[in-house]
Each structure stands twice: as C-alpha cells, then as structure tokens.
Amino acid sequence: MRLVKNKIELNGSGTVTLCPEEPEDMWHAYNLIRPNDILRASAIRRVTTTQETGSTSSARVHLTLEIRVKGLDFDPQSSQLHVSGTIMNETAHTKIGQHHTLDLELNRNFTLEKEMGADGEGVGWDSMAVEMLKDAVDEGGKRRAEAVAVVMQEGLAHICFIGQFQTILKQKVEMSVPRKRHGGGDHDKGMSKFYQVTLDTLLRQLEFNTSATSLTSSEAVRPVLLASPGFVAAGLQKYIQSVAATTMPALKRLLPSLVVVHSASGYLHSLSEVLQSPAVKATLADTKYARETRLMDDFLEQLRKETNRATYGPREVESAVDQGAVGRGGGVLIISNRLFRSQDVAERKRWVSLVDRVRDVEGGEVRVLSSDHESGRRLDGLGGVAALLTFPILDDDIEEEEDDDDQ
Amino acid sequence: MSRHRVKAVSYDEDDYDDGYDSPDPEEQEFLQQCTAEVLSQLSAGDPPVTATREEVQEALWHYYNDVEKSVNYLRGKKAKEVKKPSAPAPAVKAKPSAGPSPDDVVLNAQSSAKGFKSKQASSKAAGKKAQADLAGGMNNLSVEEKVNVRSKNLDVLSEYSKSQRKKAMNFAVIGHVDAGKSTLMGRLLADLKAVDQRTLDKYRSEAHQMGKESFALAWVLDQGAEERARGVTIDIATNKFETESTVFTIVDSPGHRDFVPNMIAGASQADFAVLVIDSGTGNFESGLKGQTKEHALLARSMGIQRIIVAVNKMDSVEWDQERFEEIEQQVSSFLTTAGFQAKNIAFVPCSGISGDNVTRRSEDPKVSWYQGQTLVGELEATEPYSHAVDKPLRMTIGDVFRGSVQNPLSISGRLDAGSLQVGDQILTMPSGEKATIRSLEVDGEPNDWAVAGQNVTLNLVNIDPIHLRSGDVICRASAPIANVTSFTCKVLAFDHLLPSMVDIHRGRLHVPGRISQLIATLDKGSGSIIKKKPKIVGPGTVARIVVEMDQAVPLEAPTRIVLRAGGDTVAAGLLE
Secondary structure, eight states: OEEEEEEEOTTSOEEEEEEOOSHHHHHHHHHHOOTTOEEEEEEEEEEEEEOTTSOEEEEEEEEEEEEEEEEEEEETTTTEEEEEEEEOSOOSSOOTTOEEEEEOOTTOOEEEEEOOOTTSOOOOSOHHHHHHHHHHHOTTOOOOOOEEEEEEETTEEEEEEEOSSOEEEEEEEEOOOOOOOTTOOHHHHHHHHHHHHHHHHHHHHHTOOOSGGGGGOOOOOOOEEEEESTTHHHHHHHHHHHHHHHTOGGGGGTGGGEEEEEOSOSSGGGHHHHHHSHHHHHHHTTOHHHHHHHHHHHHHHHHHTTOSOEEESHHHHHHHHHTTOSSTTTOEEEEETTGGGOSOHHHHHHHHHHHHIIIIIIOOEEEEEOTTSHHHHHHHHTTSEEEEOSSOOOOHHHHHHHHHHHO | OHHHHHHHHHSOHHHHHHHHHOOOHHHHHHHHHHHHHHHHHHHHSSSOOOOOHHHHHHHHHHTTTOHHHHHHHHHHHHHHHHHOTTSOOOOTTTGGGTSOOHHHHHHHHHHHHHTOOOHHHHHHHHHHHHHHHHHHGGGGOOSSOOOOOOOOOOOHHHHHHHOOOOEEEEEEEEESTTSSHHHHHHHHHHHTTSSOHHHHHHHHHHHHHTTOGGGTGGGGTOOSHHHHHHTOOOSOEEEEEEOSSEEEEEEEOOOSGGGHHHHHHHHTTOSEEEEEEEOSTTHHHHHHHTHHHHHHHHHHHTTOOOEEEEEEOGGGGTTOHHHHHHHHHHHHHHHHHHTOOGGGEEEEEOOTTTOBTTTBOOOOGGGTTOOSOOHHHHHHTSOOOOOBTTSOOEEEEEEEEOOOSSOSOEEEEEEEESEEETTOEEEEETTTEEEEEEEEEETTEEESEEETTOEEEEEEESSOGGGOOTTOEEEBTTBOOOEEEEEEEEEEESSOBOSOEEEEEETTEEEEEEEEEEEEEEOTTTOOEEEESOSOBOTTOEEEEEEEEEEEEEOOSSOEEEEEETTEEEEEEEEO
C-alpha cells in the first residue's frame, strides 16, 4: 500500500489517503476501516431518471462518493473488500443519506477519515490503528516473502498461499482414492489420478505458464512446499518430475522450487508444523508468519510445563496485567487482531487500552497476531488473547470469580 | 393411455395367459403388503387420491412391486381422470399382455440378484421405461434409470441363528514399525495354506530381484507398489484364514507413526489384538517408546480387551529365555497400567521369518524352555465376542471401490450393529443419500444377508459415488444416525490438552476439529468433578471436553473416538 497523504492530527483525528497495490492490501484496508469512519473513494452508481412523460432511463455514472461506514464485507479468497454505508456528500446524482456500497479497487486511491468524537464516540487514530497503518504501508519494503503450500494426504489436498499477513486457502482437492485391496491395482491408479488433479489445480492457482516457450522466461517462481504424512508429498514430487520429463517441459522451471516436508495430516492446521521444519525455515527465515508460529509454540510450551507463567483468556490476561505480571523482563502480550475488528467501540477501546498499557506503562512486549494465519487461529481458540508472564500467578482466585459469573 | 391399447393389440393374448393366472402364495402375500403401502401413501399424499385395490395391484404388477413408481403412476392417472371425467377408464383388461410374464419377473430378479445383466433383462427394462414415461408422465422423468432389486424379505436374525457357521473373529496386528507384523502374518497364512505355494514363490523371486528377500512373506499382505518398494506397510490389509474351529480375519496394521490413522481404522474393526514386538537388542526398547506403546493404548481405548503379545524375532537373540522374560515383565506391567487385565494378556515367543512357534512348535532345542501355546493356539483360545445384532444398522465404510463390471460401485467394511439383506434400502451419512443393495458378500462369499460383526462388501445401485466416502456411516432411514458439528466427550488425556486444533478419528472417519472447551477434570474412578474449567489438562487425567467440527459428521453416543494433534495421540475417550 502506498501512503499518498497523511494528515493525522495530534488529537487522533485526521485523514489518510492510500493506494492499494497488491491484493493483500485489501486485507489491511479491511483492518483499518472501522464502522463510523468516513471513506471517500471513486464509485460507480446506477442512476435512474424519470422523464416527465413517465418513461425511465438508467445510466451508470462514475462519481466520487463519501460514505459513513456501516459495515464491511471482506472476501479473503479473491481479496475483495466491499464497504457499505450512507452517503455524506451531495452530488448531481445522489442525495445525502442514501446508501451505497463502495468496492475498493487496486490502484485507485481512497481516503479514510477517523474522527475523535466529543464524548468518546469515535476512537480516531488510536495507537493500534497507527500501528496497522505502518504495517500496511511497509516503508522498509521487506514484503513479498511468499510461499505456496500444498498440505495433503491420500485423497485430500489443500492448496494455500502464505503471505505476510494472511494464509489463504485457495482450493481444496478432495478425491476418493480406493484403498489397497487384494489383487487390485485400483489404489495405484487412484493415486496417480489424484496427483494429476492436484498438479492441475496447483498450476491453475499459480497461474503457471505451461507453454513450451516459457522455459526461457525469467519469471520468478515462488517456493512450493509439498507437505504430507508418509510418502504422498514425495509421490507428488516424483509425479511432477515425470510429467516435466515427458509431456510438459515447462514444468522444469517449477522443479527447483519444490520442497518436500513432513506434516502430521493433510488438514490445514498441520501448516504450523510445516513451517517449523528446517527446510522451510531456511526458505522463509524471517517472515511474520514464522515468527508468530514460534511465539505461539513458546507460549504453549510454557503452558505445558505448568510453570504458571503463561495464561490465556480475556479475563485472566487482564487480571495478570493488573497484577503487573506482563511487564519488563519477558512479559509478552499476545493478541489477535480479530479483537480490534470488533464492531463494538467499547470492546475495541478495551483492547487498545490494554495494549497501550502493557507497552507504555508496564514496559512489556506486545505482539499482534493475524487471525488469518494458522497461529492466529490457534490463538483465537484460546479466546484471542494470551500472555507470557514475568512471574508465576496462581489462577485460583480468578476461577472463583468466574464460577460466580456462571451461576 | 390410448397407446396402451394399441400396444396390446399387437400381442397375442393367449400366449401370456397361462403363467399369469397362477401366482405363487409368497408372491401374493408380498403383493398384499405392497398394495397396503401404496394405498396408504396415496391417501396420505396431497391431494389425497383414492384407488381401488384392483387398480393398485395392476400398477404394482407393472412396476415389479416398486411402491414409489406405482404411487406416481396412479397419482398421474387419477389427475387425468379428474380433468377428463368423460374419458373412458384406462384399458385395464388389455394390460396383462403388455408387460412381461411373471416368469420373466422372477428371472429378472434372479439375474439382477446374481449381478448379471442379461440382454433379456435390459430389453425388458427398456420396454418398462417406455411404459413408465407414458403412465407416470413428467413425474417419473429422470436421466438415470432406477434399478430395482427384489428383496427376499428374509428374517435375517432367524436365518442367522439357524445358520451353522464356524465362529468368526477379527484381530488387529499392531506394533512398532519393522517389528515384523506383516512378515509374521504372511508366515501364518503361508503355513496354514491360505496362500498357495506358487504365489509365494512368485513373491520370493520378485523380492529377490529387488534385493529384499526378507520381505517376501510380508508381500502377501503388502500389495501396494509403494509398500513393496519401500518395505513399509502403509494401509491396513485384511486376509482371512481358517482353523478347525474358527474363521479368523487378519487386519494387518501399519506400524509407522505417520500411518497411525490407518491403524486406528484397523483396530476399530477388530475383536482382539496381536501385539508384535521386536525382541532384538535395542529394537524392543525403541519400540516401547514409540508405536508399541501408542498402539497398545489406542487398542485399549478402542475397546479391545484381549491382547496376545507375539515376541518376534526370537531367533535373532538365540531364543534367550532371559530376554523373553525381561520383555514379558516390562510389557505386561505396561499393559496392566494401560488397562488390560492380566488374564487377557498372553505371551508367545516366536519367529516370523523361520516360522517357529507360529503354527507349529519349534523343534529348536534352544526353545525347549517354552511350554506354552503356539501363536495359532493362543488365537484359537480366544473367546468369541457377541455383537449388537438386534440394534439399528450401523456400518462404517472402510473403502469405496469399483468391484467389477457388473458391480461398478462397491463399499466394504465391518457391520458394527444390526443386520441387512439384499434388496434393502440404506441411507449413507453425512450425505443423507439413499442406495439399494444389489448384492452382498460376507468374507468374500456371496450371501443374501449379513449381521453385525461380519466383514461385508456391498454392491450398491441407485446412488452416485460422490456421496460415498470412506468413513461415512451406513444406516437405515428408519433409524438414522445424526450428523453433529460438536459433541461432549469424556476423554483420557495422553498429552496436555488445551483448546486447540485436533484431528478426530473414529475408525476410518478422520476429520479436523478443535477442542473448544475444557469443562472439567474428573476423578478416574468415580467420575466426580475435581476441577471446573481447567486451564490445561495434564497427561493421564480424565476430563470432560467439548469438541467442535467445521463439517457435520455422523457420530452418536456411545462411540469411542481418538483425538490426535501434530502426529501424536493426545486423547481417547467416549462420546457422551
């Protein structure tokens, strides 16, 4: 995302103009834009006019509309963001207060304004929003460490794209492969059919140029991780090699970027294991994803050792912060960015103030995990927030409180 | 309607009269049943339609007693009559000659039951289809041609009690990778002549060519190309053999940790287990840390009570009695803590590669210290298990495959509960689609019926293969199994449990899910609550948890499930 103009005031209100350049930028926009913000972007609207005689004609007009956001709809697979709201500016074709849904487009600027309400209505550009903006704009230009992973088992393959901030399941291949039976060759036949379908799907998702002339092209190929329990991934690699050697020479470009790794199953949650394997660590060394996964593993390790130096769940973490356990010297607050997407302003404020407090007052570390990554999903399973503590806390007292709440 | 009459004229009525007038009593009775069914469906439908018994029986006769089609036909007919009250009643009298004679009906039923599709049957079917289009109008238009299978309406349970069969048992062969499970079973089959010498010689020479002579016996069970090339069992293999008193079905499981899901599928089909242990120095110890332990725990949590420990490769340690006793002592103490009763554990020192103590007593003087049974002796000493024959039908699909040209769609598995017979209509879950059983095989032999505990292959018709996957459950529409997206279960944790992603296994069923709640940790003995809402559940603790899944899965209490994560078994327990 390119930052075109930045006019954030000291008090937290202000506008920014951004230009999304990659599909992933839509995901950032989805995190930045909140209900009640004002969004200005170009729009296409169908306008129906009625003549005096009663006949109607409709035309599609390009306009620039300003809307007060009411809701967001994000489609992660195609990276499309639709923002609905009421129109704020009057034009020749629209009235104030009419509803419109803006479809943000790549390479078209949009302007986002956040207001600081008089009595705490809006949240403005709070620390989290500024942080997200920084992430989105990525001044360092360290992006583009992307990989494609095929997580599979017999008869099942998940093809997903691993980006900096999200993992997108592009397609699932599911086939019924006959089991081995006495005297039957169905299984081997079924497997090669499965490999074939998986490869076709993968090439389609990669938009891989399979024509023979493409051999000379210097287009970069992303690393492709083939992961499975047993020998399925190795089998697919062998299949791709044999296809490259016989029918589809263009595939030779793909061969060097194939990495075979082990995973416990063919389901998507095995991806965290895939990213921990040495072969992958070398390729994807310092991606956000790898860091997040490592952090979650550390946390689970602490929890497992029952040192009482790790806790999870909204109330538990807040009480730990109250006791000053998430502070200097190893305190880490791990929080899912799902919590900041909350429609409820009070809810968002609650988490932003917790983050600010840990970072600025207590001096602890704060890590925001993307809920669109596997590690973030693991965190969401734990209530979206967890913490590594500087000293052990016994959780008995919290528990009693909770029991009271239930009754 | 008018074409009926035209068609009838072209036949010579006299030719068909003989067979028509003397239906046998059994057929009559069945006809009565169907008539009642059609009448009730007609009056229950919207709008209610009334028809005379005669009309109904006519219709049934034309549709080979297919209730549904007859109802459609009559409905269409009545609708027309209402529109044109003045039109003459359909030519009832002319009909008999239009259809095939009852002899043909019987022939059809027989040939379809046998799985043959004779030319005669297909031509009749074509003729029948023309009629169906005429009579049923648009109601019956479908691209696929329905195949009708006549049920013999057997009382399966009484047939079962009448039948004089040998007792039949399944056992799973489990143990660490390279313990020699497949080889030991290959030896067993070879020595009991369940595999002929010629096949065995063929395997020997092929294995020799690949430089893997010691794997020749394992090839009896390891049929896959990948398995042979790598010398590792990947998927379960079933094979049966008979002794004087019993028919045994071997379910040979893979030992490699990546294929534990397949082993779970195998163990879920077994009555008891044979745990194979490599007695070689160092191998036993590494196995005990690995899958020897995991498999034994899994077998126990799948409800297996009896376990025979085959201490294999004793020839590699010179039949050392001390070694055997050391292993016996360590393994039995472990198995007792895992929950096996001491009387249900048996130990046999043996060697799969040489065949000592497998089917015959070893003649080696070094083995003279062992006075117990051979492996086969121990197998035979196992008490048979009773199965829930009178419960509603449940069967987990183990495999979906193309049986042959006659049977383009077959499924196999073990009947968990209930019974079924040829011609039954079954329901497959979670897809909720119906299918008809065209024919079935019990232990590879064609049969008319099957009951719980038997290994069956069902040849199905009237269903699309995409609705069938291994792991799905077969049941009846009258007592269907529910599809659930979340369940509460009481589990024994083998590892730390947190709200996290897990794989859920039940037999062949393998789906992703997540533990969403830890409700409480429980006392092992009494089951009373120790701590509510624990943050984490430690290994060896019993806990009540809630598991959620993204897709609906057929599960019902009390089912035994296994939860795995990251390639390890984290918990096993019972659905509540």
